[in-house]
Amino acid sequence: MDPDFVVYGYFRSSAAFRVRIALNLKGIVPEWKFVHLLKDGGQQHAPGYRAVNPQELIPTLIHDGHTIGQSLAIIEYLDEVKPEPPVLPRDAAGRARVRQLADMVACDIHPVNNLRVLLHLRDDFGASEEKRAAWQRHWISLGFAAIETLLAGSRQTGRYGHGDTPTLADICLIPQLANARRVNLDLSPYPTILRIEQTALAHPAFAAALPAAQPDAE
Amino acid sequence: MDPDFVVYGYFRSSAAFRVRIALNLKGIVPEWKFVHLLKDGGQQHAPGYRAVNPQELIPTLIHDGHTIGQSLAIIEYLDEVKPEPPVLPRDAAGRARVRQLADMVACDIHPVNNLRVLLHLRDDFGASEEKRAAWQRHWISLGFAAIETLLAGSRQTGRYGHGDTPTLADICLIPQLANARRVNLDLSPYPTILRIEQTALAHPAFAAALPAAQPDAE
Numbered sequence: 001m002d003p004d005f006v007v008y009g010y011f012r013s014s015a016a017f018r019v020r021i022a023l024n025l026k027g028i029v030p031e032w033k034f035v036h037l038l039k040d041g042g043q044q045h046a047p048g049y050r051a052v053n054p055q056e057l058i059p060t061l062i063h064d065g066h067t068i069g070q071s072l073a074i075i076e077y078l079d080e081v082k083p084e085p086p087v088l089p090r091d092a093a094g095r096a097r098v099r100q101l102a103d104m105v106a107c108d109i110h111p112v113n114n115l116r117v118l119l120h121l122r123d124d125f126g127a128s129e130e131k132r133a134a135w136q137r138h139w140i141s142l143g144f145a146a147i148e149t150l151l152a153g154s155r156q157t158g159r160y161g162h163g164d165t166p167t168l169a170d171i172c173l174i175p176q177l178a179n180a181r182r183v184n185l186d187l188s189p190y191p192t193i194l195r196i197e198q199t200a201l202a203h204p205a206f207a208a209a210l211p212a213a214q215p216d217a218e
Numbered sequence: 219m220d221p222d223f224v225v226y227g228y229f230r231s232s233a234a235f236r237v238r239i240a241l242n243l244k245g246i247v248p249e250w251k252f253v254h255l256l257k258d259g260g261q262q263h264a265p266g267y268r269a270v271n272p273q274e275l276i277p278t279l280i281h282d283g284h285t286i287g288q289s290l291a292i293i294e295y296l297d298e299v300k301p302e303p304p305v306l307p308r309d310a311a312g313r314a315r316v317r318q319l320a321d322m323v324a325c326d327i328h329p330v331n332n333l334r335v336l337l338h339l340r341d342d343f344g345a346s347e348e349k350r351a352a353w354q355r356h357w358i359s360l361g362f363a364a365i366e367t368l369l370a371g372s373r374q375t376g377r378y379g380h381g382d383t384p385t386l387a388d389i390c391l392i393p394q395l396a397n398a399r400r401v402n403l404d405l406s407p408y409p410t411i412l413r414i415e416q417t418a419l420a421h422p423a424f425a426a427a428l429p430a431a432q433p434d435a436e
Contacts, residue, residue, distance in 0.1 A: 011275070026326040033393060054367040066311045070325065073317035080310040092298040093284045099291035103324075104273060107288065111325050112335060125343055138338070 005030035006062040008052065010037050011214035014110060014175035016059040020214075022075040026082045026204035032059075034216040037115055057116075067072050072106055073200045075168060087168050097154075098162045101147060103167035105176045109143035113179065116201040131164040133183040140180045144190050147173070159199045167201060178211060223248035224280040226270065228255050229432035232328060232393035234277040239389045240293040242423035244300045248279075252434040255333055264419060275334075290324055305386050307360075315372075318379045319365060319387035323394045327361035328375040331397065351401040357399045362408050365391070369410040377417045383422060392418050396429060 007023070007030045008174055009016035023030060035043045035058050040044045043049060053060040053069045060067060060075045063081070068074050079087050088095045111117070113136045121127040121135065151157045161169035177197055180187060187194055200206040225241070225248045227234035241248060253276050254259045261267060262274045271278040271287045278285060279292045281299070286292050297305050306313045331337070331354045339345040339353065369375045379387035395415055398405060405412055418424040429435055 046260075055326070055361070055364040057326070064311070066314065068314045068318055070318040070321040072325070073321055075313035076317055077310055080313065092295055093282070093286075095298065096284065096286045096291050096295035099294055100286055100288040103288040103291055106321075107274065107290070107329050108275070108332075111329050114326075117330060121343075124353075124356075125339075125345070127343070135342075143273070146273040166235075183297050191260050 001031060003031055004063060008033045008035050008058050008060040010035055010058055011211045011217040013133060014179055017175035017209055017211060018071045018211035019059045019074050021206055022078050022087060024208050025085060025087060025166060026078055029084065029168045066077060068209055075171060077101060080110045087171060088144055089162060094162060098167045098169045101161055102172040104143055105172040106149055108174055109139055112139045136183045137185045138183055148190045161196055170196060170200050174206055219247045219249060221249055222281060224251060226251045226253050226276050226278040228253055228276055229302050229429045231276055232397055235393035235427055235429060236287040236289045236389045237277045240296050240305060242426050243303060243384060246295055246300065282360035293389060305389060307380060312380060315364045315374060316387045319379055320390040322361055322365055323390040327357055327394055330340055330357045340420060354401045355403045358403055360419045362411060366410055374416055388414060388418050392424055
């Protein structure tokens with residue numbers, strides 16, 4: 001274990017899943033602190049955790065005296081303090097393509113389907129479980145259709161989303177697939193995404209980051 | 219005008235607003251193409267634009283043969299191909315702090331309140347205009363409270379969100395304030411955010427990027 005890195009996470013959070021993949025790729029074994037998002041009315045809302053991350057969201061990284069929230073900020077930081085193997089291409093245009101693919105998930109799919117949004121739809125809009133699942137399928141399918149178009153239409157797509165090694169694009173895409181399956185989204189319209197998932201899940205950094213493989217999994 | 223840069227935008231889009239600020243800071247005057255998000259059932263859904271950006275969202279940058287969507291990916295790209303003045307700090311921890319602040323807006327406030335989400339709430343949940351405004355106030359106030367806590371509690375906060383020069387954090391924060399005002403959010407709980415806004419709006423790069431100052435403004 002590398003006690004210089006402390007990470008707050010939860011097995012089923014796809015934002016924490018991203019950070020787990022990045023840590024595994026970099027060979028960093030942090031000290032994990034588990035924050036159960038459903039127990040005790042949500043442990044992320046407890047004063048102790050709120051002092052760590054005022055957004056009351058996970059994950060949070062503590063390293064070298066710095067406390068960093070937001071999974072993408074954490075992963076870019078990890079890539080800067082431990083550059084090998086890189087999770088971003090060397091060229092500016094490649095980096096932009098990978099960041100675009102990552103943000104398509106991390107901005108426009110995941111936050112709209114986050115736990116707090118689903119709870120708000122339930123409590124403030126009376127949305128049933130099926131209605132909330134349909135909401136999630138709607139936003140995931142919109143995002144996946146665009147990602148599939150970009151991936152299938154580019155010669156820069158390789159075994160992974162960009163070339164033949166994992167990047168931030170895959171780090172965001174693979175956890176989103178777990179969420180898609182949880183709401184029974186039909187994934188057959190996205191053959192390129194599914195092909196990349198197969199490649200990724202054969203990589204130990206991705207396999208070891210799966211929710212079911214975590215110590216706090218239920 | 220620098221014809222090497224072509225940007226698709228819309229005056230009222232806060233994601234396009236971010237890119238306008240970054241371009242102004244860098245001294246880049248692109249060729250603008252305007253995509254009206256409400257006319258013709260949404261010009262972003264027209265086949266011509268869909269071929270540029272399959273996500274059917276703005277902004278999109280075209281530069282040097284590369285087509286880049288997602289405002290944060292665009293701004294990071296601009297910062298790499300035209301590094302001066304930088305919109306990210308030089309140190310990894312500072313960059314992480316700025317990216318965290320930026321993502322708190324760009325991931326967890328803005329996409330949840332985006333036009334397409336509001337239209338979906340109206341059409342699929344029968345949400346009234348007032349209900350949709352309350353939805354927006356809810357997510358903006360949650361995000362702003364956390365941002366205010368981080369800004370007010372850090373000695374790294376200066377005249378701007380990080381130090382005394384504009385960064386990606388301010389580039390995301392200032393456009394979100396315009397949206398907050400449009401739904402009449404009470405901003406008095408966020409004095410640090412308001413102070414930074416005053417600083418920023420006195421800077422020509424921010425002032426010239428305001429929605430009302432755009433050629434396509436109504």
